[in-house]
Structure formats: structure tokens, C-alpha cells
Amino acid sequence: MAETIVSVRDVTKVYGGGLLRGGGFRALDGISIEVGRGQVFGLLGPNGAGKTTLVKILLGLARRTSGDAQLFGRPVGDAQARMRVGYLPEGHRLPQYLTGIQMLELFGMMCGRDREYLRKRIPELLEQVGMKDAAARKIREYSKGMTQRIGLAQAMIHEPDLVILDEPTDGVDPVGRAAVRQIVQNLKERGTTVFINSHLLQEVELICDRVVIMAKGKILREGSIAELTPRTGRYRFELEPAPPLLASLVGELGSNFEALPNGFELQLSDAELDQCVDRLRNARISIRGITARRLNLEQAFIQLVRKEPA
Amino acid sequence: MNRFTLKGLFLDALYQVLDNLGFRILLILFLVPVAMSFLVSFGEQEVSFLWAWDLRYVDLIPDGFGSGSGGAMPNPGEYQLPPGFRDSLLQTIATTLIDQVADKFGLVFGIAAISFYVPQMLERGAADVVFSKPVSRMALFLSRYVAGLIFVGVLALVLVGGTSLGLAVSSQYFDPGLLWSIVTLVYGFAIFHAISCTIGVFTRNSIASILLTLVFMPVNCGLHKGWESIVASERQEADYYARHPDKTPAIEEDSAAYATLRTGLTVYHVLAPKSRDATRIAQGWRKGFEPIAEFRDEDLGLEVLEPPAGFRREPRSSFEGDGLEWLAAVPEGSGEARWTLRSQDMEVIGTRSSLVKKLRKELSVDPVRSDISGRYTDRFEWVEDRGGEKRLRRRWVFQINSRILTLDYDAEATWARTPEQETAAQKFVASIQIEDALAQQMSQADYDSFFGWTAPWQFNAWFSVGTTIAFIVAVLALGIAKLKRIDF
Numbered sequence: 042m043a044e045t046i047v048s049v050r051d052v053t054k055v056y057g058g059g060l061l062r063g064g065g066f067r068a069l070d071g072i073s074i075e076v077g078r079g080q081v082f083g084l085l086g087p088n089g090a091g092k093t094t095l096v097k098i099l100l101g102l103a104r105r106t107s108g109d110a111q112l113f114g115r116p117v118g119d120a121q122a123r124m125r126v127g128y129l130p131e132g133h134r135l136p137q138y139l140t141g142i143q144m145l146e147l148f149g150m151m152c153g154r155d156r157e158y159l160r161k162r163i164p165e166l167l168e169q170v171g172m173k174d175a176a177a178r179k180i181r182e183y184s185k186g187m188t189q190r191i192g193l194a195q196a197m198i199h200e201p202d203l204v205i206l207d208e209p210t211d212g213v214d215p216v217g218r219a220a221v222r223q224i225v226q227n228l229k230e231r232g233t234t235v236f237i238n239s240h241l242l243q244e245v246e247l248i249c250d251r252v253v254i255m256a257k258g259k260i261l262r263e264g265s266i267a268e269l270t271p272r273t274g275r276y277r278f279e280l281e282p283a284p285p286l287l288a289s290l291v292g293e294l295g296s297n298f299e300a301l302p303n304g305f306e307l308q309l310s311d312a313e314l315d316q317c318v319d320r321l322r323n324a325r326i327s328i329r330g331i332t333a334r335r336l337n338l339e340q341a342f343i344q345l346v347r348k349e350p351a
Numbered sequence: 352m353n354r355f356t357l358k359g360l361f362l363d364a365l366y367q368v369l370d371n372l373g374f375r376i377l378l379i380l381f382l383v384p385v386a387m388s389f390l391v392s393f394g395e396q397e398v399s400f401l402w403a404w405d406l407r408y409v410d411l412i413p414d415g416f417g418s419g420s421g422g423a424m425p426n427p428g429e430y431q432l433p434p435g436f437r438d439s440l441l442q443t444i445a446t447t448l449i450d451q452v453a454d455k456f457g458l459v460f461g462i463a464a465i466s467f468y469v470p471q472m473l474e475r476g477a478a479d480v481v482f483s484k485p486v487s488r489m490a491l492f493l494s495r496y497v498a499g500l501i502f503v504g505v506l507a508l509v510l511v512g513g514t515s516l517g518l519a520v521s522s523q524y525f526d527p528g529l530l531w532s533i534v535t536l537v538y539g540f541a542i543f544h545a546i547s548c549t550i551g552v553f554t555r556n557s558i559a560s561i562l563l564t565l566v567f568m569p570v571n572c573g574l575h576k577g578w579e580s581i582v583a584s585e586r587q588e589a590d591y592y593a594r595h596p597d598k599t600p601a602i603e604e605d606s607a608a609y610a611t612l613r614t615g616l617t618v619y620h621v622l623a624p625k626s627r628d629a630t631r632i633a634q635g636w637r638k639g640f641e642p643i644a645e646f647r648d649e650d651l652g653l654e655v656l657e658p659p660a661g662f663r664r665e666p667r668s669s670f671e672g673d674g675l676e677w678l679a680a681v682p683e684g685s686g687e688a689r690w691t692l693r694s695q696d697m698e699v700i701g702t703r704s705s706l707v708k709k710l711r712k713e714l715s716v717d718p719v720r721s722d723i724s725g726r727y728t729d730r731f732e733w734v735e736d737r738g739g740e741k742r743l744r745r746r747w748v749f750q751i752n753s754r755i756l757t758l759d760y761d762a763e764a765t766w767a768r769t770p771e772q773e774t775a776a777q778k779f780v781a782s783i784q785i786e787d788a789l790a791q792q793m794s795q796a797d798y799d800s801f802f803g804w805t806a807p808w809q810f811n812a813w814f815s816v817g818t819t820i821a822f823i824v825a826v827l828a829l830g831i832a833k834l835k836r837i838d839f
Contacts, residue, residue, distance in 0.1 A: 056838070100483045103838040123485040130483070134476035136363070138370035147366070150359025151484045179370075195480070 052108030083249035127196035364498035373464025388517025469551030528637035549830030652786030688762035
């Protein structure tokens with residue numbers, strides 16, 4: 042694996058514990074994850090799974106009860122490490138007394154960048170998030186979508202090595218979502234690690250390399266999108282030409298046969314798949330493609346979370 | 352944290368202040384007196400509006416301010432106000448602006464306008480953005496504190512600096528001491544703003560922060576006043592028994608409740624911020640406030656506030672020599688009436704009682720007990736036949752420290768006994784003030800009179816400033832410690 046950017050080992054977070062307040066609420070229960078350089082990492086989970094708590098621990102906004110967490114090999118909360126992180130929180134509230142440009146300038150300076158750098162960086166970033174025209178207005182005059190866009194810009198103002206996005210497409214229209222996807226893609230291309238926390242599973246499926254699914258403070262599954270979306274055992278055959286009477290030729294091999302305009306779909310075991318291919322070839326039918334059908338991320342997620350005992 | 356970070360934090364504080372509605376309202380309000388100070392020119396005898404419209408002070412005060420008679424001015428067209436009137440007037444205006452408008456109204460309004468800075472920073476969503484930046488929580492907290500100081504500093508600079516400049520340009524009046532008020536206004540505000548910020552961290556609620564700070568202001572002031580009163584009354588008691596050793600009571604233990612109260616208030620006075628001292632320090636740096644007195648003797652603390660109505664002081668007369676003389680032309684008789692105020696050393700003239708005894712023998716008149724500014728005074732009254740003219744004579748004898756003072760009145764009897772002259776005479780006698788007597792009547796003045804840079808520690812300005820700054824630092828440290836422990 043490439044250089045480890047985020048390293049979390051057996052982290053636990055209990056809210057409200059103590060002698061007087063009793064056992065408290067366990068928001069994180071022994072979480073361990075590692076994220077390498079250049080990865081787009083998705084953190085999924087139902088409400089109350091502990092996703093935001095984990096992010097806040099990484100940023101030093103909340104203290105862990107036990108375990109170890111590091112960013113760039115430094116303890117979380119370390120100013121040097123945070124200098125390399127950009128963060129867009131969920132439901133963020135940017136300083137209302139500033140204009141978009143002022144906010145980017147001040148946050149850039151807080152991240153140690155000089156004015157010369159910011160003079161070049163701000164216009165290109167505003168262009169990127171589509172906020173060039175509204176940047177001179179006060180933030181309190183922005184719509185929710187505009188606030189989200191300028192929020193995204195502030196997370197990237199200092200060209201961080203790790204960008205943490207908590208619900209980045211919240212309140213953004215479809216065009217804006219596509220722009221966010223493009224931004225994430227650009228970040229990935231320049232080697233930036235992106236940590237995404239989102240409810241929009243289709244977005245995550247489209248842009249993430251690796252995903253962790255959490256529930257009740259624990260990790261349920263972790264892996265690539267392919268690993269998290271198992272095969273269903275159903276195969277789609279694309280044929281040339283698609284002859285009539287296909288059902289009588291291969292239908293008896295498996296189950297749930299479904300004819301398609303240019304082929305068919307069928308539930309098959311591995312042995313049945315070989316037999317099916319043999320029969321089609323013997324009948325001199327050209328096979329243009331065979332696709333193993335998978336669950337999409339949403340289906341996999343729901344299946345996984347439902348298995349969790351209440 | 353590099354210099355860009357620091358600059359960013361400062362700019363953030365500045366932008367926050369400039370966007371504040373309360374700041375804008377106060378700025379506009381404060382610009383009014385500043386503009387007035389440029390547009391109105393105060394001369395020695397007249398005030399000029401917009402460099403064109405001149406009005407004499409005496410025309411503005413139809414009652415005859417300064418004439419001493421309380422009635423119509425004898426000849427207002429020729430009346431000249433005493434020197435120093437204009438400076439005293441400007442001093443009064445500046446003091447009212449700074450000590451009343453800025454220090455009281457401005458302080459309360461300022462606290463109300465910026466107490467939300469810290470709670471707003473800690474709101475969900477806002478805190479996540481700000482505290483995820485590579486800036487320590489302490490720096491962010493202090494930047495909000497500094498924002499408040501900038502708020503008040505700019506307003507104080509505009510009000511005090513602007514008004515001083517205006518008075519210098521239009522009236523050629525400049526008191527460098529006034530400019531120190533910029534520092535003391537910020538200093539006074541720094542105390543309550545520290546409390547407001549720390550309460551903001553603990554409650555994370557703007558309303559609670561404002562209300563608790565506004566409650567703290569009078570409570571703090573009241574507790575210090577309580578301590579000042581106890582110290583003043585104890586000092587007065589000690590002074591009294593020092594003067595009257597025969598009346599000294601047997602030593603009694605203080606009651607437990609009183610002792611506890613006294614200890615509690617003393618501890619509070621030592622530890623708590625002494626916000627009212629900011630005004631005292633500022634007043635000390637300004638030009639001394641000189642009430643317009645007809646005559647003043649610093650050593651004896653004696654002041655004659657106004658001359659006898661219709662009389663003029665004889666310029667060559669001397670208080671220590673043959674006495675200060677006020678003369679008036681009288682239509683009847685010899686044509687002259689005279690007041691004389693004279694101070695003589697007890698070593699030369701003898702004690703007050705021996706002088707009274709001597710006068711009683713010489714004049715064959717018994718004195719009447721009277722008082723001047725609370726001092727025990729013997730008053731003699733007799734009629735003298737001078738060349739066929741009946742003269743009314745009165746003499747007051749009283750003592751200040753080792754000096755025996757006599758006040759003499761000599762006038763044609765019929766004229767002197769007219770109701771108008773009797774009233775004028777009474778008013779003149781009442782205008783003689785002795786400072787020590789005033790101070791003893793007002794316990795509040797006790798702390799003020801002791802307060803200074805070289806005073807004993809309880810009244811010492813360095814001690815006051817030092818303990819107040821220590822309090823501010825402690826309160827801010829408490830806020831920072833709490834902020835560091837918050838899980839957002």
C-alpha cells in the first residue's frame with residue numbers, strides 16, 4: 042500500500058461517561074482503518090453510525106476515549122498534520138460577516154499561505170466551484186448550494202494532501218453534483234487523498250476506490266466497491282445474432298430465464314455457466330459479452346445494515 | 352503558527368467588528384460629538400457656531416451665571432466671565448462624553464453588541480469549520496477577545512481622538528490627558544469582555560453571556576463600593592477618636608458577622624477587577640478640573656466660590672496680610688461697603704477662643720454660634736457710629752488647622768439691612784467652602800482622595816491595575832482551559 046495518510050487503530054469514543062454520568066453513549070467501538078495516498082475513501086453508514094465522530098477525532102475536534110489515530114504519521118490534532126488537511130463539514134456555517142473572497146483569503150492565511158499565493162489560487166478555485174460571480178457577496182446572502190460550493194473551495198484553498206468531505210453534495214443540484222464529482226476526480230489525479238462521508242451511495246459508488254460501511258460505532262465491511270458488491274449468480278449474455286427458441290436451448294440449465302432483445306439473463310452456477318457457453322457455441326451462436334450481475338452499493342449497504350441486530 | 356496565520360486571525364477580528372451593526376450604530380453616534388467639536392468654536396467669552404454665528408455665554412445663560420446674586424446680571428453687556436471659564440466648560444463637556452456616554456452607555460452597549468462572538472464561534476457547524484484549521488483553540492479564542500478590544504479601541508479612538516482634534520482645531524484647546532482615556536476605556540472594557548468571552552465558552556449561549564456579564568457589572572461595582580465604605584467609615588472613626596481622645600470607647604471586638612463581611616469584601620477587593628479605577632486613572636491624567644472659584648487657598652483647602660453680589664475684589668488685597676477685600680459702591684452714606692477675609696497664624700493672634708473672648712470684651716457683644724462650611728464659628732454683630740453714620744458690622748471667627756480666619760462685613764446699616772443685601776450676604780457666606788469638611792461628609796470621596804500611584808497598597812493604582820490584569824488573565828485562562836476540553 043502507498044504511504045499511509047490516515048491511520049486509525051482500535052479507536053473508541055464514549056460520550057457522557059464518567060462517575061456521575063454513568064456509562065455514557067459509545068459512539069465508536071474499536072474502529073480501525075487505514076487510508077493510503079491518492080485514495081478516494083468512502084465512509085458509509087446509517088445515521089448515528091459514528092462516521093462524523095470518526096472524522097472529528099481525525100481533525101482534533103473531538104477527543105478519542107481510547108485507541109490511536111494518526112494523520113500523516115502524526116497524532117491527530119497536531120497543527121502540522123492539520124495544515125495538510127482540508128475539511129468540509131456537514132451542515133457547516135461559514136462566517137456570515139465575510140464575503141466569499143474574504144473567507145477564502147482568511148482561511149488560506151490561517152493555513153499558513155501568503156497573500157501572493159492566495160491571489161493566484163482564489164480565482165482558479167472560484168472558477169472550479171462555479172462561484173466566480175458571487176464571490177464578492179457576503180456569505181449570509183448565499184443559497185444553500187452556493188454555501189456548499191464555497192465551503193468546498195475553503196476546504197481546498199491551501200491545496201491540502203487530504204480532503205475530508207462530509208456530505209459534499211448536500212443541497213447541490215445535479216449539475217453541481219457532477220462538478221463535485223469532477224473536482225474529486227481532479228484531486229485524485231493530483232494525488233490528493235479524499236475522505237468522503239456521504240448518504241448518497243450512488244455518488245460514493247461512482248467516485249470511491251475503497252469504502253467502509255459502519256453501523257453503531259463498528260465497521261461492518263471494508264473493501265473496494267467490487268468487493269462490497271457481491272455477485273448475484275445471475276449472468277447477462279449478449280449474442281450475435283440472438284436466435285429464437287433460446288429458452289429451449291439454455292433455459293433448463295439454470296433458473297429465472299429472461300429474454301432480452303440482444304440476448305438473455307439467467308441464474309447459473311459456475312458449472313452451469315460452462316455448459317451454457319458450450320451449448321451456445323455448439324449452436325454456432327456468437328457470444329459478444331458475458332456480464333456477471335452484482336448488487337449495487339445501495340442494495341449491498343441495505344442488506345448489510347439490515348443484518349445488524351437492532 | 353506563522354505570521355500569515357496571525358495576520359489572518361487579526362483580519363478576521365477586524366472584519367467581524369466592521370460588519371457588526373452595534374459597532375456601526377455607536378460609530379455614527381460617536382461621530383456626532385466629533386463633528387460638533389469641529390463645527391462649534393469655544394472662545395473665552397463667546398461660542399461660535401459654524402464660524403459665523405457668535406453667541407456670548409452670558410447671553411446663553413440669562414440668569415446671570417457667575418454674577419453671584421442669583422438674580423439679573425447688573426450689566427450683562429459688559430460682564431466678563433472669569434478666566435478659565437471656557438476651559439472648565441470644555442473639561443466638563445469632555446468629561447461627560449468620556450465618563451458618562453462612552454464609559455457607561457458605550458460599555459453596556461458594546462458588551463451587548465459583541466457578547467455573541469464566542470458563542471457564535473462555538474455553534475454547531477461554525478466550530479467545525481474554524482477549529483479544524485491548523486490554529487490552536489487558544490489563538491482562536493484570543494482572536495475573538497481581541498476583536499472586542501478592536502471594537503472598543505476604534506470607537507474610543509474616534510470619540511476621544513476625534514473630539515480632542517476637533518477642540519484643538521476649532522477652539523485651540525488641547526488636553527493630552529484626554530487621550531489617555533482611549534487606553535482606560537479599552538482597559539475597562541477588557542475586564543468585562545474577558546468575562547463575557549469565558550461565560551460564552553461555558554454556556555455557548557449569546558443571551559446568557561450578555562445577561563451574566565451585565566449582571567456582573569453592578570455587582571462587582573457594588574462590592575467594591577461596600578469595601579470602600581467600610582474602609583472610609585473606619586478611617587473617619589479613627590480620625591474622630593484621634594481628635595477626641597476623651598471619647599474613645601473601650602476596645603470592643605467586632606461582631607463575627609461584621610468581621611466576616613469585612614474580610615470577604617477585602618478579599619474580593621484584592622482579587623476582583625477594579626473597573627471603576629479605570630475612570631479614576633483617566634481623570635488623574637486629565638487637566639485638573641478647576642471649578643471656577645473666586646478665591647482658593649490650596650493649603651487650607653478653602654474656596655470662596657463667588658464674590659459678594661455687586662462687590663468687586665480689591666486687587667492689591669492679600670489673604671495672609673490685611674485680608675482679601677471686596678468693595679461695593681453704595682448709594683447711601685459714605686458710599687462704600689466692604690467684605691474682608693483674613694487668615695492669621697494662631698501663634699501670632701492666639702487661639703480662636705482667646706480671640707472671641709477679647710472681641711466680646713472690646714465690643715461688649717456676645718457672639719452667636721454659627722458655622723461656615725460645617726466649621727464651628729462665632730459670629731459677632733454690632734452697629735458702629737462713624738461720623739454720624741450708622742454702620743452695620745459683622746465678624747465671623749473660625750479656625751482651619753493652625754490658622755484663625757476672620758470674615759468682616761462693614762456697610763451702611765440701612766442699606767445692609769435691605770432684604771436684597773441680607774440675602775446676598777448669606778449667599779456669600781455660604782459660598783465659602785472648606786474641602787476637609789466636604790470630604791468628611793462624603794465617605795465615597797475617601798477612596799478617590801487616597802487613590803494614586805504612590806498610595807498605600809489598598810488604594811494604589813499599580814496594585815489596582817496589576818490585580819485587574821491578573822484577573823483578566825485568569826478569566827481568559829479559564830475560558831481557554833474549558834474550550835480545550837470541548838468535543839465538537
